[in-house]
Amino acid sequence: MLIPPDLPEGAHHVPAWLSLDEQRWIIGQFLTWADGPVPIRAARVRGHEMSVKTVCLGWHWRPYQYSREAVDVNGNRVLEFPDWLGDLGRRALVEATGDPRAGEDYAPDTALVNYYDANARMGMHQDKDERSDAPVVSLSIGDTCVFRFGNTEHRNRPYQDLELASGDLFVFGGPSRFAFHGVQKTFPGTAPDGCGLDHGRVNITMRVTGLS
Numbered sequence: 491m492l493i494p495p496d497l498p499e500g501a502h503h504v505p506a507w508l509s510l511d512e513q514r515w516i517i518g519q520f521l522t523w524a525d526g527p528v529p530i531r532a533a534r535v536r537g538h539e540m541s542v543k544t545v546c547l548g549w550h551w552r553p554y555q556y557s558r559e560a561v562d563v564n565g566n567r568v569l570e571f572p573d574w575l576g577d578l579g580r581r582a583l584v585e586a587t588g589d590p591r592a593g594e595d596y597a598p599d600t601a602l603v604n605y606y607d608a609n610a611r612m613g614m615h616q617d618k619d620e621r622s623d624a625p626v627v628s629l630s631i632g633d634t635c636v637f638r639f640g641n642t643e644h645r646n647r648p649y650q651d652l653e654l655a656s657g658d659l660f661v662f663g664g665p666s667r668f669a670f671h672g673v674q675k676t677f678p679g680t681a682p683d684g685c686g687l688d689h690g691r692v693n694i695t696m697r698v699t700g701l702s
C-alpha cells in the first residue's frame with residue numbers, strides 16, 4: 491500500500507467517491523459504449539497498438555487529435571457525450587476542490603474511456619490535445635492501479651505514485667492541468683465485488699476540448 495502523497499496545487503484525489511451502485515451502473519453504460527457505433531479499440535501510436543483499449547464519447551481521440559468521426563476505426567460518428575456524465579463531472583469538481591462554485595462553468599464535451607487488462611499500462615504523457623485548460627476529471631472502477639502524477643516539464647522526477655482504487659476520483663486542473671501522468675501497473679483481482687467488473691480496470695477522463 492502506497493502512502494498517499496501530498497499532491498501539487500490543482501490536483502485532488504478523493505478515494506471511494508463513487509458508491510458501488512454508481513460504479514456498477516457506470517460499468518453497464520461502459521459495456522454499451524464499448525459495442526459501438528465505434529467499438530472499443532487499441533489506438534495506434536507511431537505504428538504500435540497501445541496496451542489500453544479506448545472508447546470515446548462526444549469527440550473521438552486518436553493520437554494526437556480529436557474528430558467527430560472515428561476515421562482510424564470505422565468512420566462512424568462517436569456517441570454523444572451524455573448529460574449525466576457532465577453533471578457528475580461538475581459535482582466531482584465541487585467535491586474534490588471544496589469550492590462550491592468550481593463546477594459552474596465546467597462543460598466537458600469528451601470522455602476517453604479506457605479499459606486496462608492485467609498487462610495494460612499507460613506511459614507518462616500530458617493531456618494536451620485539448621484547446622482548453624479546464625480541469626480533467628478522472629473516475630476509476632475495477633482493479634486498483636498505480637497512478638504516477640508528475641510535473642509539467644518532463645516525464646521524469648519529481649513525480650508521485652498513488653493508488654487509484656475502484657470508485658476513486660482524481661482531478662487535475664489549474665497549475666497541474668498539464669502535468670505528465672501515467673499508469674504504471676494494475677493489481678489483478680483487486681476489483682471489489684459489486685463494482686460491475688470481474689477483472690480489469692475502467693478509467694473515464696472527462697475533458698473540455700475547446701473544439702466546435
Ligand SMILES: O=C(O)CCC(=O)C(=O)O
Pocket residue numbers: 602604612617628630637654671672673693695
Ligand atoms: O487510467 C488513468 O487513470 C489515466 C488515463 C489517462 O492518463 C488518459 O486517458 O490520458
